[in-house]
Amino acid sequence: MGRPRAFDEDEAVRAAVGLFGGRAYDGVSVDDLVAHLGVHRNSLYKTFGSKRGLYLAALRRHLADDVRRLCDALAAASDTATALRLVTSADLGLLLLAAVERAPADEEVAAEVEAALLAIDQAIADALAIPAELAAALTATALGILLRGNPGGVGTALTQRLDPLH
Amino acid sequence: MGRPRAFDEDEAVRAAVGLFGGRAYDGVSVDDLVAHLGVHRNSLYKTFGSKRGLYLAALRRHLADDVRRLCDALAAASDTATALRLVTSADLGLLLLAAVERAPADEEVAAEVEAALLAIDQAIADALAIPAELAAALTATALGILLRGNPGGVGTALTQRLDPLH
DNA sequence: CCCGTTGAGGAACGATCGTTCTTGACTGAT
DNA sequence: ATCAGTCAAGAACGATCGTTCCTCAACGGG
Numbered sequence: 001m002g003r004p005r006a007f008d009e010d011e012a013v014r015a016a017v018g019l020f021g022g023r024a025y026d027g028v029s030v031d032d033l034v035a036h037l038g039v040h041r042n043s044l045y046k047t048f049g050s051k052r053g054l055y056l057a058a059l060r061r062h063l064a065d066d067v068r069r070l071c072d073a074l075a076a077a078s079d080t081a082t083a084l085r086l087v088t089s090a091d092l093g094l095l096l097l098a099a100v101e102r103a104p105a106d107e108e109v110a111a112e113v114e115a116a117l118l119a120i121d122q123a124i125a126d127a128l129a130i131p132a133e134l135a136a137a138l139t140a141t142a143l144g145i146l147l148r149g150n151p152g153g154v155g156t157a158l159t160q161r162l163d164p165l166h
Numbered sequence: 167m168g169r170p171r172a173f174d175e176d177e178a179v180r181a182a183v184g185l186f187g188g189r190a191y192d193g194v195s196v197d198d199l200v201a202h203l204g205v206h207r208n209s210l211y212k213t214f215g216s217k218r219g220l221y222l223a224a225l226r227r228h229l230a231d232d233v234r235r236l237c238d239a240l241a242a243a244s245d246t247a248t249a250l251r252l253v254t255s256a257d258l259g260l261l262l263l264a265a266v267e268r269a270p271a272d273e274e275v276a277a278e279v280e281a282a283l284l285a286i287d288q289a290i291a292d293a294l295a296i297p298a299e300l301a302a303a304l305t306a307t308a309l310g311i312l313l314r315g316n317p318g319g320v321g322t323a324l325t326q327r328l329d330p331l332h
Numbered sequence: 333c334c335c336g337t338t339g340a341g342g343a344a345c346g347a348t349c350g351t352t353c354t355t356g357a358c359t360g361a362t
Numbered sequence: 363a364t365c366a367g368t369c370a371a372g373a374a375c376g377a378t379c380g381t382t383c384c385t386c387a388a389c390g391g392g
Contacts (some may be wrong), residue, residue, distance in 0.1 A: 004359070005369070024267045026192030030350055040370055041351085051350065099313055100266040101190045117314060140310030147265055147309055148283060148302075169339045169388040196380055206340055207381085217380065 009047060012037040016058035017066075021093035025055060025102055052106075059109060062094045063116045071123040080138065083124050087142035096146055175213065178203040182224035183232075187259035190267055191221060218272075225275060228260045229282045237289040246304065249290050253308035262312055 015037045019028050030051055034041050048054035070090045077083040095116060103110035117139060125135035181203045185194050196217055200207050214220040236256045243249040261282060269276035283305060291301035 023271060024190055024192060026190060026349095027271065029348080031348090040372085042353095042371075043369065045351070046369080096266060096313075100262060105189060105193065136314075137307065137311075140314060141303065141307040142310065143313055144306030144308065144310035145303075147262075147313070148306060167337055167390040169337080171339065173339095192379095195378080197378090206342090208341075208383095209339060211381070212339075 005043070007037070007039045007043065012039045013054075013057050013061045014065075016054055017062045017094055020055055020058050021062070021091070021097065024097065055102075056108065056112075059094060059098055059112055063112060066091055067095065067116050067119065071119055074120070074123040074127050077124075077127045080128060083128060084138060084142055084145075087120065087124075087139065088145045092143075092146060096143065099143075171209070173203070173205045173209065178205045179220075179223050179227045182220055183228045183260055186221055186224050187228070187257070187263065190263065221268075222274065222278075225260060225264055225278055229278060232257055233261065233282050233285065237285055240286070240289040240293050243290075243293045246294060249294060250304060250308055250311075253286065253290075253305065254311045258309075258312060262309065265309075 121136045125132045265279045287302045
């Protein structure tokens with residue numbers, strides 16, 4: 001019963017992933033969300049409770065979709081260069097912003113971020129058959145490269161040194 | 167002539183470095199700054215022009231002081247492990263936040279950040295006598311480790327593999 | 333001694349923030 | 363046809379944002 005929804009919740013959350021992945025949390029206003037999500041204010045609060053609720057939904061969706069897809073792709077990687085290229089070419093804007101900007105101020109975000117990073121570590125460790133600590137170092141390298149906007153394939157120089165090793 | 171200042175400008179900027187390095191730009195209000203800097207609203211705007219002006223001053227101070235000190239320390243590093251340890255133990259909170267959160271929205275910030283990262287790259291390249299691209303990869307790794315809050319000396323696993331190389 | 337100048341101290345501004353309220357449109361079941 | 367229930371639409375809320383204005387205190391030069 002009741003009037004049917006005029007918006008698709010999944011679609012709205014994915015749009016929120018794009019917005020929150022593009023600029024800081026405080027840089028995305030509720031007006032921006034309403035304008036770009038196709039969800040009206042009232043429905044937004046009815047569905048997600050608050051701006052933070054929507055942010056958490058977007059973050060979890062980002063991790064469940066994009067990060068999960070990255071981990072699946074990593075499972076097929078057989079060498080360090082491939083693994084590093086996969087991570088650095090993935091769309092992890094929201095994860096990166098969440099880790100640097102939100103995690104220190106929101107422990108629920110911090111927990112999600114930490115779990116996602118550990119999942120990436122594990123995927124790399126399994127795929128390359130290397131210790132988890134070394135995989136974590138590779139993840140850190142990939143995040144650092146993403147952070148710099150990947151200036152001219154910085155990763156290749158490193159992987160050329162790493163590949164003969166393992 | 168005129169009434170003498172009751173605050174130390176350098177001291178105020180250093181306090182701003184601490185505030186802006188601890189949370190997001192929008193998470194630090196002018197009221198916070200006034201409360202923690204010992205500078206009154208009027209003097210803040212008279213001296214720095216705007217909140218963004220103070221932020222830029224703090225960022226430049228952070229780069230001129232902390233990053234410069236890091237580069238000097240790097241000049242004395244003779245192996246990869248030492249270089250990586252120096253960067254990951256440096257206090258680069260403001261640089262990290264600026265790179266991820268402000269740089270995409272403020273090209274002046276982006277320019278400062280890029281210059282600082284290049285300076286770190288160069289310091290590592292010079293100290294270890296390695297190509298600039300490899301040094302950039304090491305910088306990226308260090309930033310990634312900082313981003314994760316350095317969970318249990320992740321860097322050591324990587325440097326053990328890298329050291330025999332160069 | 334008094335005047336011009338500069339900073340301190342707050343009050344106050346308009347704008348925007350996240351959130352809520354009110355009203356009306358649309359639905360399935362009675 | 364009517365009623366209860368859900369959502370759309372947008373006005374409106376108090377709070378807080380960055381910024382400005384106004385008044386008084388403290389100095390140096392004539």
